[in-house]
Amino acid sequence: MLELTRDQMRALGHTMVEMMIEHFAGLRDKPVNVTGSRAALASLIDAPPPERGRPAGDVLDLLDKAVFSSIGHVDHPRFFAFVPSPNNFVSAMAEALAAAHNVFAGSWLEGSGPAQLELTTIDWLRQFCGLPEGAAGLFVSGGSMANLTALVVARAAKLADRPEGATIYCSDQVHSSVERGLRVLGFARGQVRKLASDENFRLSVDALARQIAADRAAGLRPFCVVANAGTTNTGAVDPLGELADLCRRQDLWLHADGAYGAAAVLCGRGRALLQGIGRVDSLALDPHKWLFQPYECGCLLVRDGALLERTFRILPDYLKDIHEGEDEVNFCDRGIQLTRNFRALKLWLSIQIFGLEAFRRAVERGFEVAEAVERLLRARERFEIVTPAQLGILTFRYQPETGDTDLFNAALARRIAEDGYLMLSTTMLRGRTVLRMCTINPRTTDEEIAGVVERIEALAAGLASE
Ligand SMILES: *Cc1c(COP(=O)(O)O)cnc(C)c1O
Numbered sequence: 003m004l005e006l007t008r009d010q011m012r013a014l015g016h017t018m019v020e021m022m023i024e025h026f027a028g029l030r031d032k033p034v035n036v037t038g039s040r041a042a043l044a045s046l047i048d049a050p051p052p053e054r055g056r057p058a059g060d061v062l063d064l065l066d067k068a069v070f071s072s073i074g075h076v077d078h079p080r081f082f083a084f085v086p087s088p089n090n091f092v093s094a095m096a097e098a099l100a101a102a103h104n105v106f107a108g109s110w111l112e113g114s115g116p117a118q119l120e121l122t123t124i125d126w127l128r129q130f131c132g133l134p135e136g137a138a139g140l141f142v143s144g145g146s147m148a149n150l151t152a153l154v155v156a157r158a159a160k161l162a163d164r165p166e167g168a169t170i171y172c173s174d175q176v177h178s179s180v181e182r183g184l185r186v187l188g189f190a191r192g193q194v195r196k197l198a199s200d201e202n203f204r205l206s207v208d209a210l211a212r213q214i215a216a217d218r219a220a221g222l223r224p225f226c227v228v229a230n231a232g233t234t235n236t237g238a239v240d241p242l243g244e245l246a247d248l249c250r251r252q253d254l255w256l257h258a259d260g261a262y263g264a265a266a267v268l269c270g271r272g273r274a275l276l277q278g279i280g281r282v283d284s285l286a287l288d289p290h291k292w293l294f295q296p297y298e299c300g301c302l303l304v305r306d307g308a309l310l311e312r313t314f315r316i317l318p319d320y321l322k323d324i325h326e327g328e329d330e331v332n333f334c335d336r337g338i339q340l341t342r343n344f345r346a347l348k349l350w351l352s353i354q355i356f357g358l359e360a361f362r363r364a365v366e367r368g369f370e371v372a373e374a375v376e377r378l379l380r381a382r383e384r385f386e387i388v389t390p391a392q393l394g395i396l397t398f399r400y401q402p403e404t405g406d407t408d409l410f411n412a413a414l415a416r417r418i419a420e421d422g423y424l425m426l427s428t429t430m431l432r433g434r435t436v437l438r439m440c441t442i443n444p445r446t447t448d449e450e451i452a453g454v455v456e457r458i459e460a461l462a463a464g465l466a467s468e
Contacts, residue, residue, distance in 0.1 A: 014058050021062065025070070026091050030445075033422035034081050038072035074425065079446040080454060082439035083427035085234065085262055088364075089296045092355045093348035097296060105344035110330035111323060113344070117331050120346035126353070127287065128303055130267050131260075132280025138307025140336045141289075141345035144300035145261025148286035150183035151302050151337050153226070155284060156255035157187060158313040159306075160225040169217050171195045172228040173205040175235055177259055180228050203238035203389070203431075205229060207248060214252060226255040231279055232263015235429050235438070237393030239263060243278030258282040261300065263393050265292035268358075269366040275393060289349050292365060292394070292442050299345050302337070310336040364444035368394035371441035371451060378455040384462070388436045397429065397436040400462040408435040410465070417461050424454045 006014065046068035075081055077089040106112040107120065124139045142148050161168050165188055172180060174196050184194055195213050200206045205227075214224045227249055229240040242258060249256040258264070258279060264287040266272025267279060279285065283305045290299040304310055315335040317325065324332055334340045353361060372391035379385040379398055388397040402410045412435050415428045429438045437458075 017058065017062060021066065021070075022091065022094060029075060029078055030080075032075065032078070034078045034425040035074040035083075035419060035422065036072050037074070038068075043068060043072060077443070078425075079443050080424040080450055081443065082441055082454075083425045085291050085440055086443050087290055087297065088294050088443040088445065090294050090352055090356075092352040093295050096348035096351040100344040100347045103344075105347075107342045107344045107346075108334035108340050109321075109324040109332045110327070114330070116344045116346070117333060119350055120333065120344075121331060123346040123350045123353075124301070124303070127301055131264060131285060131287075131303065132267075133282075133285070133303055133305055134280075136307050137303055137305050138310055138336065139301060139303035140310070140333050141342075141349075142300045142302060142337060142339075143298040144290060145177070145259065145286050145288040146179035146182065146300075147338070148261065148288070148300045148302040149177070149180050149228075149257070149259055150186060152257045152284040152286060152304070153180075153183050153187055154338075155304055155309050155313045156226045156257060159283075159309055160253075160255050161223065165189055165193070166223075167221070168223045168225050169193050169195055170226045170228065171197065171210055171213065171224065171254075173197055173199040173203075173230065173240065175199050175203050175205075175230055175233040175238060176228060177230075177234055177261065179261075180259060199238070203233060203236050205240040205245070207241055207244045210245075211248060214254075224252065224254055226257060229256060229258045229282070230263075231258040231260030231276055231285070232266065232393045234262050235395075235431065236389040236397055237263060237395035238389075239275050239393065241278070242276065243281060246278055246281035249283075255284070256282045257284045257286070259286050261286050261288040262291060265289070266365055266368075266393055268362045269369070271369050272365060272393070292368065293349060293361070294352065294364060294444075295348050299349060314338070365442075367444040367446075368442035371443075371446050372396045372439065374448070374451045375439060375441065375455060378452065382455075382459060385459075388431055388434070391441075394442045395438065395440050397431060397438045399434070399436050400458075400466075402462075402466045411435050411437055414458075414462050414465055417465055418458065421457070421461060423457050426458075 076087040105116045107116050110117050120141060128137050142151060157163055170184060170193060197205060197209050197213060217224050227245055229242055229245050230238060232239055246256055264285060267276050285303045287301045289295040289301060290297045314337055333342060372394050376387060376391045376396050380387060384401050386399045386401055388399060399407060399411050400414060401407060412428055415426060415437060419425055426437055426439045428435055
């Protein structure tokens with residue numbers, strides 16, 4: 003039942019691999035983003051499940067025409083919106099392998115080889131980030147889940163799980179997933195102290211210290227600081243070393259949200275910007291962003307690794323069999339999921355096959371592209387650089403001769419999206435609408451950088467003349 007012969011599997015597999023090859027090899031020539039309308043897509047896709055199986059070729063054609071042709075290519079070399087995800091072929095193949103073997107990565111008993119490979123890969127990330135040997139971690143779905151999981155550990159470690167009167171600190175540049183995580187954990191909005199960031203969009207250590215003192219004086223229970231290790235808005239990095247000093251003095255948990263930026267530690271420039279990252283209590287990172295992995299692949303590292311099991315381990319009767327050897331690791335004891343897929347494989351396999359040096363170069367290229375775009379924009383009259391290239395992120399505005407600059411730039415972003423040659427996004431900085439480019443795709447060429455800037459200028463000039 004539900005089986006194919008070897009030949010059928012081979013034929014289907016070959017067709018699918020060809021589709022993947024076409025995706026990777028032909029991507030540059032496709033529009034960056036295609037968003038279909040609900041009505042059009044429903045008319046193509048909406049149908050009852052067939053009672054009898056259909057020829058695979060027909061179904062794959064439908065996928066090609068209606069589904070995979072209506073996506074934003076976050077791995078396109080001219081996709082600079084939000085946070086790109088410059089996927090790679092090796093990792094995509096790894097996903098297929100892991101799914102085929104249907105690895106249960108929750109227990110040693112059912113997945114000892116995969117658990118060891120996850121331990122090894124997590125330890126690579128630990129070493130990249132300079133955390134000590136006792137640190138531990140696990141792969142999760144993404145940065146949101148890594149942040150949430152970290153906050154659960156922080157709450158257990160510092161509050162004995164009693165959230166009453168507890169306060170948590172971050173800057174106004176904190177990622178929404180941190181706020182959502184706190185909401186999930188039952189913290190009221192009033193318990194989250196979102197402090198105004200300084201002129202460089204960084205958390206001010208003095209303002210933080212004052213707020214903590216005021217809260218202690220008011221009988222509240224400060225317990226955690228969430229630092230940005232690369233904000234999504236501008237790539238700003240909070241002063242991690244100073245925050246680590248403060249948190250140690252004040253007995254607070256220091257979590258760093260490095261979902262966007264932490265991977266930059268792989269190259270020298272990133273390491274310099276992320277100084278102090280090895281001193282945090284917990285760190286979220288997202289290999290499905292700047293480590294070139296397909297979704298989903300996030301990671302959490304915790305300095306005192308034993309805290310993970312202290313926080314999450316529960317031993318029900320029906321799982322007694324899995325706890326045998328002392329040194330066996332059951333990843334279900336380290337986080338929220340029991341059944342988990344084998345996310346470590348794709349990162350491990352791609353590092354094995356491409357080599358770490360290629361990853362370092364690929365990360366560094368992200369810095370270079372943002373800097374190159376900045377240089378070209380600075381050479382043009384009507385562009386104002388709002389925040390310079392930082393950790394692969396650049397924000398800027400076009401100054402029209404007349405009219406509202408905010409509305410103009412929002413309209414320009416829409417115009418750029420319709421045009422389809424590149425995609426960027428907007429954000430708000432100090433109440434102003436800015437254009438934002440995140441340039442972490444290592445496959446963006448120098449010609450494309452020039453082409454992108456010319457296109458933005460031409461579209462802006464066109465819009466301004468209307
Ligand atoms: C993307 C991002 C997140 C959320 O990560 P997901 O993988 O989307 O869940 C959290 N923090 C920062 C800084 C991010 O850039």
